[in-house]
Amino acid sequence: MDCLTPEQRHKAMKGNKGKDTKIEILLRKALWHKEIRYRKQYRIFDCHPDIVITKYKIAIFCDGDFWHGKTFERYDVTTNAKYWHEKIKRNVERDLENTIELRDNGWTVLRFWETDIKKNLDMCVEAVLFEVERKKIKKTKICLKYKCIYAIITIVAGYSFRVSCLVS
Numbered sequence: 001m002d003c004l005t006p007e008q009r010h011k012a013m014k015g016n017k018g019k020d021t022k023i024e025i026l027l028r029k030a031l032w033h034k035e036i037r038y039r040k041q042y043r044i045f046d047c048h049p050d051i052v053i054t055k056y057k058i059a060i061f062c063d064g065d066f067w068h069g070k071t072f073e074r075y076d077v078t079t080n081a082k083y084w085h086e087k088i089k090r091n092v093e094r095d096l097e098n099t100i101e102l103r104d105n106g107w108t109v110l111r112f113w114e115t116d117i118k119k120n121l122d123m124c125v126e127a128v129l130f131e132v133e134r135k136k137i138k139k140t141k142i143c144l145k146y147k148c149i150y151a152i153i154t155i156v157a158g159y160s161f162r163v164s165c166l167v168s
Contacts, residue, residue: 023117047098056135
């Protein structure tokens with residue numbers, strides 16, 4: 001039995017935010033301090049990742065433990081249990097659909113659980129930095145243009161320089 005009146009329950013549920021949650025803000029601030037620039041709630045196809053690094057095609061989702069099904073079994077949902085089980089199940093299915101769609105279109109998808117962000121923020125930031133560095137190395141190109149070879153070499157330490165030489 002619910003201990004709140006319908007009006008109180010409505011007000012409590014209305015307060016659940018879908019964007020700019022505490023865990024998103026926590027991760028965004030940590031990334032910003034590491035000089036990672038991003039967009040928030042940027043639309044890609046049919047989904048809105050919490051954090052998007054467009055330069056490297058990285059989509060980051062900050063998933064709440066309850067809403068995305070990690071700890072749903074631990075909660076004793078007695079009021080309207082069937083509805084909540086279906087709701088959480090659909091959220092998990094949508095997460096999978098979004099991940100597949102993004103990956104099929106060349107995006108790297110990172111998903112972090114709420115508890116991981118709260119307890120291991122440094123590890124989450126390091127995972128993002130690792131992907132950024134991996135994408136930087138992948139962008140290393142050698143181009144032939146106007147009888148010159150331009151090699152853009154990116155070093156993992158973050159230094160980049162351009163080497164050009166004339167082809168005879």
